[in-house]
Amino acid sequence: MQIVFMNRMSGADESGHLRSAQVWIGEEEGGWRLGWRNMEPDGEVSDDEWYEGSSWNELLCVYRHQLAKKLGEGFRPLIEGVFHEPGETGNKNLGTQKLQCYSELYGSEELYTELCAWRRRKAASGRKAPYFIASNRVLRMISAFVPQNEEELLQLPGIGVSKASEHGVEWLEITTKIERTTTFPLDWVYTQLPEEEFLSWLYKQKEQRYQQELERFRTRRAMLIGIAEGASLTELEARTSLSRRDLVEELEGLEKEGYDTEQLLQVELNTMTAAEQENVWKAFEELGDTFLKPVLQRVYGQGQAENPEAEELGGTERLYERLRLIRIRFRRDQPGKANAG
Structure with missing residues (x-):
């Protein structure tokens, strides 16, 4: 096997002991392999193969997902900058991410639970889905920073004038009953939030996103193989665990991207x-x-x-x-x- 990429990783475990590892990509007989090698201080080596196959795109999906998990566990690359995405380190975006991180790690679970109960009642009375009322992220922000007036409410990312006008009075009825220990404006978060905590949280977000990307890639591949074999939507339901409605939506996306979907159309419309x-x-x-x-x-x-x-x-x-x-x-x-x- 010929190694075409390798990066050394290091990090400390919960006991403070230094850990070393390597992430590598290799090519062998026209196929691709991807793996992780743990290197213990006593010289013991253990390998974990993440991928073996012919698809470079699938390998990249697995690479991003698995590496995000390792970074979330505290490993850091010897060569920096290999895992950043365009725009993610911008000051405005970074500030919002830190506020979100703090709200998830240090928010009041009791207040968050109360806000979720309010959202369920509101959604039921208006016959709307709960996420149309307010996202989990918004409720986390409120539970962590406990705004006491509309001016403070509008300083929370995700809450604009329209949302504050619609629900602000009810939110403030809940939060003004609670004594808080923090203040507005929220600039203090950027310096008080430990950098390692923030990085681990950030990589956990990436892990979840890349897991979804990997699942979608594999779903689409299963669909394309099924279409080529003459499978029906009912058969694709069993292969992918998607509903017929979701399968048709994916089919529309595949067609838009230039894939040939005609064989499945013929099966379904015959x-x-x-x-x-x-x-x-x-x-x-x-x-x-x-x-x-x-x-x-x-x-x-x-x-x-x-x-x-x-x-x-x-x-x-x-x-x-x-x-x-x-x-x-x-x-x-x-x-x-x-x-x-």
């Missing part, structure tokens, strides 16, 4: 008559492809939910699925006319 497909196509031409509901009503009528065919297909959701699949062909065939309407 029970749809040519006349029905032609009606859908004409509706897209006349109404545009941005909104599906007008197309659904044009083709199947206002009472499409009670349509016997809709019931047979599993409900209106399956009719929408058909429209989305035909829209893929429509946009491919008439890119200049797509999104009109």
Whole structure:
């Protein structure tokens, strides 16, 4: 095997003992290998192979995810700057990240729980998803810095004038009952937050993000293999654990990126008559492809939910699925006319 990349890592464990390691990428017989080597002070060496295969893109996904885990455990590279992303070290972005880090590490769990309960009640009364009311990040910020007035509330990242106007009074009713030990403005966080704590937290965020990227990469690869083998959406559900709706959304993304999805379209639309497909196509031409509901009503009528065919297909959701699949062909065939309407 030929080593094409290697970086030495070091860090102290919880007892303060120095640890050394290497992360490496090698090429062997047209394939790629990626691994981690622990080097103990007594000279003992142990290897952990992270990846072996032919996909360079998959290797990079695994590399980012696994390295973020190691950096989160306290390892640091001998060669700095190999793991930074554009814009992540900007002063404004860095300040927001430090406030977020502090709020997650030192916020009041009791206050956060109370704010979450408020959000559930608010979401239920307004029939909205909780995240439309306020994100976990915003509630963490409030629980950590306990604003006492609107001016302080507006100093928290993620809370603008609109959000403060909508929910500020209720938030302040909760926070003003609590005695706090910190002050505004929040510049003190930037110097009081230990740098190593912040870096470990930052790499934990990267680990989660790269895990999602790796899972999506593998899902898409499974979809492409399945499409090439003539699999149906039902079969792809079993292979990927995604719902049919999510699979169609991924399919739209693959088509937009230039992948050939036609074989799956043929499998799914083979029970749809040519006349029905032609009606859908004409509706897209006349109404545009941005909104599906007008197309659904044009083709199947206002009472499409009670349509016997809709019931047979599993409900209106399956009719929408058909429209989305035909829209893929429509946009491919008439890119200049797509999104009109």
